[in-house]
Amino acid sequence: MVTIRKARQDDAELLTEIGMRAWRKAMASVGEAAEMAANAREAFARFTEEGWITITIVEKSGVPVGWAAREDMDETITDFWIDPDFEGQGLGSALLKAVEDELKAQGISLARLQTHAMNSDALKFFEKKGYSVNWLTVSYNPKLDRDVQSVGLSKSLSDPAGSGYGQEF
Numbered sequence: 001m002v003t004i005r006k007a008r009q010d011d012a013e014l015l016t017e018i019g020m021r022a023w024r025k026a027m028a029s030v031g032e033a034a035e036m037a038a039n040a041r042e043a044f045a046r047f048t049e050e051g052w053i054t055i056t057i058v059e060k061s062g063v064p065v066g067w068a069a070r071e072d073m074d075e076t077i078t079d080f081w082i083d084p085d086f087e088g089q090g091l092g093s094a095l096l097k098a099v100e101d102e103l104k105a106q107g108i109s110l111a112r113l114q115t116h117a118m119n120s121d122a123l124k125f126f127e128k129k130g131y132s133v134n135w136l137t138v139s140y141n142p143k144l145d146r147d148v149q150s151v152g153l154s155k156s157l158s159d160p161a162g163s164g165y166g167q168e169f
Contacts, residue, residue: 001060001061001062002058002059002060002090002091002094003058003059003062004056004057004058004059004094004095004098005056005057005059006053006055006056006057007048007052007053007055007056007057007067008052009049009052011048011052011055011057011064012045012048012049012052013045013048014064015044015048015052015055015057015064015067016041016044016045016048018064018065018066018067018081018082018083019040019044019048019067019079019081020037020040020041020044021083021084021085022066022081022082022083022084023040023044023081024037025084025121026115026116026119026121026122027116029118029119029120030116030118030148047069047071047079051069051071054069054070054071054072054073055067055068055069055079056068056069056095056098056099056102058082058091058092058094058095058098060086060089060091065082065083065085065086065091066080066081066082066083066086066091066092066095067079067081067095068080068081068095068096068099070099070103074108075103075108075110075111075112076112076113077099077111077112077113078113080092080095080096080113080122082095087121092125093129096129099111100155100157103157104157108157109156109157109158110154110155110156110157111131111154111155111157112152112153112154113126113131113152113153113154114150114151114152114153115150115151115153116148116149116150116151117136117148117149117150117151118149123151123153126153126155127153129155130155131153131154131155132153132154132155133151133152133153134152134153134154135151135152136149136150136151136152137149137150137151137152138150
C-alpha cells in the first residue's frame, strides 16, 4: 500500500540514506568524487534534520521509500528523491501528485524544479508528467573540475479546461 505523509523530525536519518542512494544514481552520469559524496551526505543530514517540516514522504507498506521538499514553501520543488530499488512502481508519480496537489491548495499555479542535464531518468520522468524545460545553464564545478549543465523545468498547475469565456471547441 502506498501512503503519503509529512516528515517527522525522527525521519532524518532514513531520509538521508534514501537521498544518498538516489543521489549516487543521479550523479553516475556526471562522475562522482568521494569528497562530493561526503559533502552530499552532510547536506542531506543537515537539511533533513533542520528542514524536515518542508518534506513530504512516500511510503510503501509503511516504509519510507522517497521524499520531496519545498525548502522555501514556494513553487519550487527543491528535492525529489526515490530510492532506486523502488523506481518504476508508481511511487514517484504518487509523490509528485501529492506535492502538486499541495501547491494547488496553496493557490500556486506553477511548479518549478531543476536537475543536472545528464540526469536522463529524472528528465524523462518529469517530462512525462507534463514538465517542460525552460532554461539550461552551465557552471563550473571545482570538485569535478569541469562544467556541469543544469536544466530548469516547470509545469502549469492551473486547469486550462473551462477557464475561458464562451464555447469550447
